[in-house]
Amino acid sequence: MKLAAGLNARDCTSMRAGGRLTSVYAAETTAELNELLQRFISCRILGGGSNTIIADGEVATPVICLGQGFATVSHAGEILKAGAAISTPRLLRYCAEHGLSGLEGLAGIPGQLGGAICMNAGTGGWGILEAITELELVDQSGRRTIDPADLGYSYRDGQLPHGAVVTAAVFRLKQAEPAQIEAAIRANLNKRSGQPKGFSSGCIFKNPEGDSAGRLIDSCGFKGARVGGA
Numbered sequence: 001m002k003l004a005a006g007l008n009a010r011d012c013t014s015m016r017a018g019g020r021l022t023s024v025y026a027a028e029t030t031a032e033l034n035e036l037l038q039r040f041i042s043c044r045i046l047g048g049g050s051n052t053i054i055a056d057g058e059v060a061t062p063v064i065c066l067g068q069g070f071a072t073v074s075h076a077g078e079i080l081k082a083g084a085a086i087s088t089p090r091l092l093r094y095c096a097e098h099g100l101s102g103l104e105g106l107a108g109i110p111g112q113l114g115g116a117i118c119m120n121a122g123t124g125g126w127g128i129l130e131a132i133t134e135l136e137l138v139d140q141s142g143r144r145t146i147d148p149a150d151l152g153y154s155y156r157d158g159q160l161p162h163g164a165v166v167t168a169a170v171f172r173l174k175q176a177e178p179a180q181i182e183a184a185i186r187a188n189l190n191k192r193s194g195q196p197k198g199f200s201s202g203c204i205f206k207n208p209e210g211d212s213a214g215r216l217i218d219s220c221g222f223k224g225a226r227v228g229g230a
């Protein structure tokens with residue numbers, strides 16, 4: 001369904017800079033998503049907008065978001081299934097409440113599950129795809145499930161097939177005491193307490209092997225540099 005009013009970049013990205021998306025569609029079901037992907041051969045997928053910068057001015061490229069129909073989560077034993085539109089903080093809260101360990105490395109990372117999978121988001125050397133056993137994808141030809149091991153994912157790059165949208169993921173987690181999981185989450189959040197506050201795209205830069213993007217940016221004198229609103 002098309003959002004009549006479109007979206008301002010400041011309302012849908014953590015950078016809060018950029019222009020206006022004039023052609024935004026929200027898919028609530030796999031069938032709707034498939035129909036939109038068939039209709040718009042060239043389109044963009046927007047998750048939580050925490051790793052996205054939108055150009056200035058009016059942007060007419062069709063943008064597809066996943067609606068609440070994809071923000072589901074449930075588990076049986078140590079197997080958890082979540083929809084791609086669930087926010088990563090909510091997913092982590094669910095895991096802590098139900099004593100499911102394995103995703104504590106997502107602590108402090110904003111956005112949605114689909115975006116996290118696309119970016120193979122995580123902390124240190126760990127990325128979310130390591131905890132996933134099955135991915136549900138939708139593209140122009142329909143819905144399919146894949147084993148993420150077949151993607152050849154790497155550091156902060158999920159290597160999703162071209163044109164594929166993640167709609168859900170199945171995780172294999174480990175049962176643990178909720179208090180233990182919460183302590184691990186708190187410890188990870190504490191490690192971030194020195195990071196800059198305010199609107200940003202957070203860890204948008206990849207760390208090169210053996211160094212940190214933040215240190216390199218600082219040493220070039222680029223910390224705080226601005227181009228337009230970004």
Ligand SMILES: Cc1cc2nc3c(=O)[nH]c(=O)nc-3n(C[C@H](O)[C@H](O)[C@H](O)COP(=O)(O)OP(=O)(O)OC[C@H]3O[C@@H](n4cnc5c(N)ncnc54)[C@H](O)[C@@H]3O)c2cc1C
Nearest residue numbers: 047048049050051052111112114115116118121122166202
């Ligand atoms: C304060 C802050 C801290 C951060 N810390 C970290 C960190 O520690 N580690 C880290 O890895 N990242 C970090 N990030 C970056 C970002 O939060 C993650 O990469 C996040 O997982 C992106 O998710 P999103 O839903 O916001 O993605 P978006 O910005 O919406 O999209 C990112 C990419 O994913 C694609 N995408 C989105 N949804 C789907 C989908 N369902 N199917 C297919 N493709 C999709 C988009 O098309 C786009 O290419 C941080 C960002 C901020 C603002």
